[in-house]
Amino acid sequence: MSSFLLKRLGWTVVVLWGVMTLTFLIAYAVPGDPARMMAGPGASAATIASIHHQLGLDQPIWSQYLQYCLRLLHGNFGISFLRKVPVLPAILQRAPVTALVAVGGVVFELVIGIPVGVLAAMRPSSIWDRLATVFALLGLSAPSFWLGLFLLYYLAFVLGWFPLGGIGSPLVYYLILPCLTVGLNGAAWYSRMLRSTMLDILRAPFMQMARAKGLPGRILLTRHVLPNVIIPIITMVGMDFGYFLGGVLIIEVVFGLPGIGQQAWQAIQVLDIPMIMGTVIFAALAIVLMNILVDLSYAIFDPRVRL
């Protein structure tokens, strides 16, 4: 394999290790006694002591750290305080809903963001460009949860076009508003990035050369602009994935969708640390995976990077 990919993979391993360590440190710093929290308020000292032993809390920190890493690598993310079930399976069970919202969000992000970005780049400083900028700025400045509530209120409550949250059948009906909200937020950022990337491409010397040759617009677009813009389009989806994921999770809370985010939110209300930490690790893994995919797509689409 090329040294590029090797380096990236080596990189990823280091980052994953860092994620594990950081989450361990955070979890370790929790004030209060997790054993007590697990046992409940009325537990006896003996029960707490035995839970201590079970959880390995009476061991030195480096030993706990090692066990923590081993457990993680085996897919054991701990047990939720709230529901007394293993964390990872609970997360995986809810993952499909979140994934649907995420995918739908990306679809809307691209469907709205690409045309807006491209149009703004093709006619810079025109009225379209101005409008696109306004759209982007508003989209970036509005908190996504408020946007969701707004849409929920007007399109679902006042106008009755969509259900008031939750999930049911047909799935699409229930998912349109949440995905649209996530997508709008993402499209705001995406359209701006795409606009500046396209402007760079359009102003590049090779484009001027192609125009000087007198090539018609269509060929310019398909043969010259498109191949160069494909890579940024794909990679930019991955770039703000971390932020995107956070948006998805909040939207689940707003619309009451039974996904990972709503579960995390419930965990937050009662400070269910294992569930919170498990969600954080899971999300970090998802982001790292996304970055790998982005790098792979570089390797596939960018002829300069040899696979």
Place this chain on the structure above:
Amino acid sequence: MATEPHEMTAFDAEELAAAEQTPTWRILLGSLAHNVPALVSALVILALAAIAILAPQIAPHNPDLGYLNGLTAQGSPVPPGPHFLLGTDENGRDVLSRMIYGARVSLTIGILANGAAILIGVLVGMVSAYFGGWIETVLMRLTDIVMAFPILLLAIALIAVTGPSMVNIIMVISLIYWVNIARIVHGMVLSLKEREFVTATRTLGVGPWRILFKHILPHLSSAIIVYGSLGVASTILLEASLSYIGIGVPVPTPSWGNMISEGQAMYQVAPWLMIFPGIALVVTVLAFNLVGDWLRDALDPMQEGH
């Protein structure tokens, strides 16, 4: 004895005339005058700052007090009217007063958290780029690791561990947001340290810390100013999201975020509870974004026009 004073040749005079420039702040103000959105935004920000500082003086009512006439006969919130300009919430508290105090919270957290993030980020970026070696590797890898986390979730986890309070929120947000600035500063300092004046200053024997703070840092001022503004937009949004989720500013202290989450339950009878704080957020964040963008455009060509 000295050599004769340098006499100006024709070339010298020309060069000198071309080189004299108007001071930075005058150029900035001139550009601001032509940029209506940025001008309005700057005024908005000033107004918000005034509101936040003068909150006790301008709030028409006590934000924590539930007024008897704040609830209708059925016990539901009063819509916007002459007495309560923006209506009341489910406890009979005046929305406008709460929003004014909420401005205080949001701005304080936003500005302080961003300021701290810039401090950390600039330091990390400068040190890692200038000293290189293992210091650079460790710091940049740390940056990558923090960037691997979804911002919101990491903030949630950290606050869950430390407990929600204004101080903790500021600390947590700054511990997350420094990475962006660190990356950018790192890149800038990497190229700056190759400049000849750095070599010359080092040859004179000036120590690395003095070079970093007295020679390199001034070149970073534009980036710092731009991020000072754009960053506040992000930190305000983050705090609002955290408060909305319930792990931000603790009730009863009003924050625009937690006002929205509290008002959400009553959206059918009192939609203004979630609409007004949201508008406040949009306007504030938009203002900081516009000012930040204007600063970025205005300061950029001037970077080394000097």
Place this chain on the structure above:
Amino acid sequence: MSDFALEVQDLKVHFAIRGGFGRQVGAVRAVDGVSLQLRAGETLGVAGESGCGKSTLARAILQIVPPTAGRIVLGDLDVTRVRGLELGRLRKRLQMIFQDANDSLNPRVKVGAAIEEALMLAGVPTAERPHRVQELLRTVGLPYAFARRYPHELSGGQRQRVGIARALAVGPELLVCDEPVSALDVSVRAQIINLFQDLQEQLGLGYVFISHDLAVLRQISHRILVMYLGHVVEEAGNPQIYDHPLHPYTQALIGSVPHADPRVNRARARIRLQGEVPSPSHPPGGCPFHPRCPLARDVCRSEPPPLREAAPGHRVACHFAREGIWMGGELDGHGTA
């Protein structure tokens, strides 16, 4: 121990070329065995085209780049690989003037502040500094009012004067000047060269003066060193090297400098060099100049010529230095050493 202010012995500066995984796969031999001597109060000019290693030589002397081999001796102090406090002491005695005064001064720092910083390093107490700044500015011919200005508010020549003032602030006895006038307008050049000479007279400074412009070196140098591809090819006193250059490369360089006497000009054969300077990472075997040399024979390709004394105070690195190719000029008194 030594009666030279600065002596460099067989200095080599090689930069490693790294392949994958950081292995060294080659070396750029920027400076490949250079020796020089400088007496106090004198100027040694270093000539050569770009890429010959003169800038690297300058930087190595000042420890800006680390020498790979050889010795650098300042008076009686071996300063070849000094660090820390010793490096600080070196830099108080030896300073550098850079080529592009625009970039060697920090655009965000006022001129007076830059000089004050150097004074601070020299241990001048705070109260005295403004006075010293004024003195230094006056020494280089600038009014005190300039202390408040930023570099971009000065002309090129004025900036270079500030650079000189700054270097002088730490009180060095030697200055290494790396093409200090090359970036200046011709009219300003003469003024700055005069300044250098005046300072040398007043303060007894020694200079290592690097320039690709032989006309400039002619004005200011007592001795001149000619470099090619990291080697010294000729070294002689100032009038001698112009009147009787022995190395073909030197002859080519000087041939391109117009002589004041038009008869000499007409009498000179123009030596045209073929080809380009080879890359310092793949130097030719034997004599480094042989691919371009009109005199090259077999021995030049296989054996590098040593630097030999061809006349008192005049050294050449060439197998056939005796055979001049001047038409009209005479090579008298130059036999074998």
